[in-house]
Amino acid sequence: MGVSIEEYEDKINSTIMEMTELIENIKDHVLHLLRDKKKGLLPLATELCKVAQIKEEKVMEFCIEALIRLQPFASDLRKLTTSMKVAYDISRICRYLRNILEVAEEFDISKCDTSEVLSLFENALSMIISSIRSYLQKDFETSRNVIKADELIDQKYRKILRKLASEDVEHTCILFNGLAARIIERMADHACYIANETAYLLTGNRTL
Amino acid sequence: MYKLRVNGLSAWFQNKQVLFDIHLEFPEKKVIAIIGPSGCGKTTFLRCLNRMHELTPGARVEGKVILDGKDIYSEMDAMEVRRKIGMVFQKPNPFPHMSIYDNVVAGLKLMGIRDRKILDGIVERKLKEVGLWDEVCNDLKRSGAQLSGGQQQRLCIARALATEPEVLLMDEPTSSLDPASSARVEALIRVLKNNTTIVIVTHNIQQAARISDFTAFIYNGKLIEYGETKEIFESPKDPLTEKYITGRFG
Numbered sequence: 153m154g155v156s157i158e159e160y161e162d163k164i165n166s167t168i169m170e171m172t173e174l175i176e177n178i179k180d181h182v183l184h185l186l187r188d189k190k191k192g193l194l195p196l197a198t199e200l201c202k203v204a205q206i207k208e209e210k211v212m213e214f215c216i217e218a219l220i221r222l223q224p225f226a227s228d229l230r231k232l233t234t235s236m237k238v239a240y241d242i243s244r245i246c247r248y249l250r251n252i253l254e255v256a257e258e259f260d261i262s263k264c265d266t267s268e269v270l271s272l273f274e275n276a277l278s279m280i281i282s283s284i285r286s287y288l289q290k291d292f293e294t295s296r297n298v299i300k301a302d303e304l305i306d307q308k309y310r311k312i313l314r315k316l317a318s319e320d321v322e323h324t325c326i327l328f329n330g331l332a333a334r335i336i337e338r339m340a341d342h343a344c345y346i347a348n349e350t351a352y353l354l355t356g357n358r359t360l
Numbered sequence: 361m362y363k364l365r366v367n368g369l370s371a372w373f374q375n376k377q378v379l380f381d382i383h384l385e386f387p388e389k390k391v392i393a394i395i396g397p398s399g400c401g402k403t404t405f406l407r408c409l410n411r412m413h414e415l416t417p418g419a420r421v422e423g424k425v426i427l428d429g430k431d432i433y434s435e436m437d438a439m440e441v442r443r444k445i446g447m448v449f450q451k452p453n454p455f456p457h458m459s460i461y462d463n464v465v466a467g468l469k470l471m472g473i474r475d476r477k478i479l480d481g482i483v484e485r486k487l488k489e490v491g492l493w494d495e496v497c498n499d500l501k502r503s504g505a506q507l508s509g510g511q512q513q514r515l516c517i518a519r520a521l522a523t524e525p526e527v528l529l530m531d532e533p534t535s536s537l538d539p540a541s542s543a544r545v546e547a548l549i550r551v552l553k554n555n556t557t558i559v560i561v562t563h564n565i566q567q568a569a570r571i572s573d574f575t576a577f578i579y580n581g582k583l584i585e586y587g588e589t590k591e592i593f594e595s596p597k598d599p600l601t602e603k604y605i606t607g608r609f610g
Contacts, residue, residue: 223566225593225605356595 157228160218164235165288167211171242172284174204178249179277185253186270186332189262197250204246211239227356234353238287241342241349245280248339255331264325268315269332272308276340279305283346292354298347305340309333363388363557364409364445364527369423371404371413371581378404379581381423386527386574391549391558393572393589395565397610401581402561406529409559410445411438427527443471446525450532452512454504454519460487461500463515467523486518490548510541517548521556528552530560534567546571565605569593577601 178200181193215232218224224232252273279301286294312333316326352358364386371379378401386392394402407413408421411432424431432441454463464483465473473479483500487493492514496502504515513533520528530549534542549558549571562568568575569589576586577600585592585601596602604610 225565225569226596226602228606229594356597 155218155221157218157222157224157231160214160222161231161235164211164214164232164239167207167214168235168239168242168284169288171204171207171211171239171246172281174200174207175242175246175249175280175284178246182249182252182273183270185256186266186273189264189266191253191256194250194253194257197253201243201246201250204243208239208243211235227353230353230356234287234349237349238284238346241346242284245339245342248335248342251335252332255328255335259324259328261325261328263322264328265321266329266332268308268312269329269336272305272312272333272336275301275305275308276336276343279340279343280346283343283350287346287350287353290350290354292351295347295350295354299344299351302340302344305337309337361388362386363428364559365424365426366409367424367426369405369408369421369425371401371408371422372420373404373416374418377581379408382578382583384576384583384586386557386559388557389553389555390573391553391560391571392574392576393568394559394561394576394578395563395568395604396578397604398563400578402578403531404581405578406447406531406559406561409527409529410447411441412447414438443467443523444525445527445529446520446523447529448513448517448520448531448533451536452509452516454507454512454515456503456505458504459501460496460504460507460515463504464518464522466519471523482522486522487515489521489551490514490518491544492518508541510537510544513537513541513545514548517545517552521552525556527557527559530558532561532563535563542567565593577604579604 178197181197184190184193215236218232222228279298282294283298285291286298312329316330348358362385366382366384369379369382370377382405394405396402404413409425413419413421421433425433427436427441427444430436432445455466458466461483464486465479468479468482484493484497487496492511495511496507504512507515517533534545537545546567549560552558560568560572572589574587575589575592577584577592577596577598579600585596585598587597592601593605596605602608
């Protein structure tokens with residue numbers, strides 16, 4: 153029986169929403185870590201990341217099946233290529249979130265000041281959630297705002313690095329904050345990729 | 361470099377205008393697909409490119425079709441045009457009472473080439489070019505009409521190629537063929553473009569996406585959009601093109 157592009161789109165977007173819920177879950181663990189220095193959350197985050205990866209593969213399967221069966225063009229084709237990239241980016245963000253927890257396991261961060269990294273993380277999270285919303289709601293304006301917001305992330309990231317290089321603090325704190333900031337900056341990049349793909353999906357242009 | 365330029369081309373059947381002021385440029389040694397819904401003027405447009413439209417009683421053309429700098433309507437004779445711009449039709453149409461050999465050399469004989477050695481060489485070369493030689497080399501005297509549909513179409517392409525056209529027009533050349541025969545003709549088109557500019561009319565937009573470098577979308581006799589195939593099929597600029605290639609109409 154034939155399946156339309158809209159039916160595939162529904163299945164794909166439902167799976168992407170499930171992936172987003174996984175991100176929401178893991179991000180709470182990272183917030184606990186950065187706010188309260190709470191550790192021991194890595195095993196659960198690892199499991200959630202595996203689920204995200206399975207869902208990413210599911211999106212890929214839907215897209216490939218739709219490509220084979222429908223051989224779509226134009227906006228229908230862009231729906232599928234964008235979905236594949238968005239699913240990949242979300243899965244990658246999951247792994248970055250897990251990486252922060254993993255890095256924390258290596259160091260004693262109980263005495264580290266993580267407030268600036270936390271602030272950077274909250275900005276990046278906001279970008280991630282907005283970028284996924286812009287994709288699901290086909291909202292061009294929001295995708296544009298996400299891309300603009302990346303400048304702030306880059307500024308804050310560089311500021312953190314400069315501060316870490318100049319301050320006389322414990323090496324473990326320098327290492328943790330530096331590595332975490334780097335991971336968060338990469339997460340924000342993936343939010344931008346999602347926003348860029350959304351803009352391409354909606355306009356057919358890669359001009360943002 | 362452009363092989364063929366179309367400037368302000370309009371065409372009529374009696375008083376009915378079917379093409380409206382079309383401007384297009386075809387780069388050399390590329391495949392250009394013409395797509396559009398049934399009755400939009402694709403075939404008429406193709407037939408204007410080698411002066412076949414004027415063979416229809418009451419048909420009329422205005423505008424210019426420039427092949428290598430010469431207008432085919434005002435600066436070239438119709439026979440010369442059709443030698444330089446060959447055509448392959450929708451249904452394979454080998455001359456039914458002629459052998460495979462005679463089908464290939466028919467155009468050459470009209471040009472006055474009679475030397476058997478030259479003709480033998482061309483027959484072998486052209487049948488090899490279209491991938492038919494191995495299948496028919498021991499039976500060249502057999503009637504072309506006895507070949508399978510796919511073989512007949514490749515024979516017709518060999519016949520069109522025999523006169524060494526610089527441009528090859530193909531009007532839905534695979535629409536009557538099975539998938540395997542269609543795939544062979546498509547593979548052949550990819551090889552032929554090394555030496556020839558190919559303009560193909562097709563209803564099969566997947567085929568247009570597969571084989572062409574540039575695509576023109578015609579609707580109601582007007583050129584709606586023209587550009588690189590990747591652009592047209594991934595990010596068309598005109599909403600009509602978008603609707604047509606996503607199957608929303610046509």
